[in-house]
Amino acid sequence: MTSPLPPRAPGDLRHPTPTSLDELFALYEEHGQRNVGDDVTIVEHALQCADLAVADGATDELIVAALFHDVGWFVTGEGPRDHLLTDHHAAAGARILDPIFGAAVAQPVALHVTAKRWRCTIDPDYYDELSEGSKINFIAQGGPLGTDERASFEAHPGFVTAMALRSWDDRAKVRGRTVRGLAHYRVRALGVARRHASGT
Numbered sequence: 001m002t003s004p005l006p007p008r009a010p011g012d013l014r015h016p017t018p019t020s021l022d023e024l025f026a027l028y029e030e031h032g033q034r035n036v037g038d039d040v041t042i043v044e045h046a047l048q049c050a051d052l053a054v055a056d057g058a059t060d061e062l063i064v065a066a067l068f069h070d071v072g073w074f075v076t077g078e079g080p081r082d083h084l085l086t087d088h089h090a091a092a093g094a095r096i097l098d099p100i101f102g103a104a105v106a107q108p109v110a111l112h113v114t115a116k117r118w119r120c121t122i123d124p125d126y127y128d129e130l131s132e133g134s135k136i137n138f139i140a141q142g143g144p145l146g147t148d149e150r151a152s153f154e155a156h157p158g159f160v161t162a163m164a165l166r167s168w169d170d171r172a173k174v175r176g177r178t179v180r181g182l183a184h185y186r187v188r189a190l191g192v193a194r195r196h197a198s199g200t
């Protein structure tokens, strides 16, 4: 299935939507080398995020969410430099991941931009500490949460996992950091996909 979005400029990040675990890994392996604005490539950012999740003792589902949380960039064509666009990559990523891995992976991905907006809303120092790419995109992502949006997110059952993913995401932009490669996560991801497929 191809993206329904209109044609974009040369260098467009968009690719066909991955529909299986193999297609997901292939997308990162073959197209993850693009720098998206924070001195790291997409795949470096993904691997650093997953590595931080492992270090924090996260569940396999959250580690997989950390690894693929920005997969929506590949199908929306949006990245941190596309600050004039509304950011849909979180919802797009969740739509990709839900049929492959289930809600425990898709939900924190869907909420990871809201988590950033929430943190910016309640913690003025947080915004100052964001990377430049993340700052650029903040307004396009909706800016600070309104009172009702904030209360709704705080009451959401996915609040804690979304905030955990957010904390790894924000720290996963260190140029040159050595981390394990994509292959390290394939068995773990396969286990999550199989548990989802079997309903366990």
Ligand SMILES: [Fe+2]
Residues within 6 Å of the ligand: 045, 069, 070, 169
């Ligand atoms: Fe990210």
